[in-house]
Amino acid sequence: SRPNFNYLLSPQTVQIMIGLMTFMFGIVITIYVDLIITVYMNSYILSVIQYIITGSLAVAASNKLHRCVGALVMNVLSSIVAGVAIILLSLDFVISSTGINAVLLIFSIMQFIISICVSAFACKSTCKAEPSVGITMDKKHCLLMVKC
Numbered sequence: 001s002r003p004n005f006n007y008l009l010s011p012q013t014v015q016i017m018i019g020l021m022t023f024m025f026g027i028v029i030t031i032y033v034d035l036i037i038t039v040y041m042n043s044y045i046l047s048v049i050q051y052i053i054t055g056s057l058a059v060a061a062s063n064k065l066h067r068c069v070g071a072l073v074m075n076v077l078s079s080i081v082a083g084v085a086i087i088l089l090s091l092d093f094v095i096s097s098t099g100i101n102a103v104l105l106i107f108s109i110m111q112f113i114i115s116i117c118v119s120a121f122a123c124k125s126t127c128k129a130e131p132s133v134g135i136t137m138d139k140k141h142c143l144l145m146v147k148c
Contacts, residue, residue, distance in 0.1 A: 011114045015055030015078070018107045018114075023048045025107075029100050037092050044104070047085045051111055054078040058118055068122055075119035082112035 026044040054074040061071035085108040093101040 010059075011118050012055045012058035015051050015058065015111065015114055015118075017055075018111050019048050019051030019055065022051065022104060022107050025100050025104055029098075029104070033096065033098055033100070037088050037095070043085060043088055047081050047108070047111075050074075050078050050081045054115065058122075061122070068125055072119055072122040075115045075122060079112055079115035079119065082108050082115055086112060 022044060026048065029044070054071070054077075057071045057074050061068045086105065089101055089105040089108055092098075093105055
């Protein structure tokens with residue numbers, strides 16, 4: 001039997017990895033770049049914590065149905081935080097135009113899209129009577145499949 005690698009490609013895992021990569025790039029930006037709006041406002045720290053907690057709760061919700069509402073709320077909050085980060089990083093990119101800002105902007109856009117998609121699927125699953133919260137990505141078709 002082949003091992004199941006669906007959780008390696010799940011949106012929840014991507015959310016956690018975006019949080020970790022944002023943390024690493026945030027350290028570099030704090031040390032080497034001056035006068036950046038996101039560093040000055042420490043917004044990247046808030047986004048890192050939000051992304052990791054959101055991804056962790058979504059992984060936990062895929063195993064337990066009663067945690068689905070918490071994952072839904074955190075994904076909605078994460079999409080708001082990612083939207084604010086997109087605005088701030090866009091301003092930073094216009095002002096300083098560094099490559100790290102561009103990478104962080106791409107990560108924030110990815111997080112925004114993933115958070116909206118996962119929260120929409122979680123909302124559909126909490127409104128249904130039957131339990132399901134497993135959100136995985138099919139390698140062949142690259143589609144989000146939801147079991148709720």
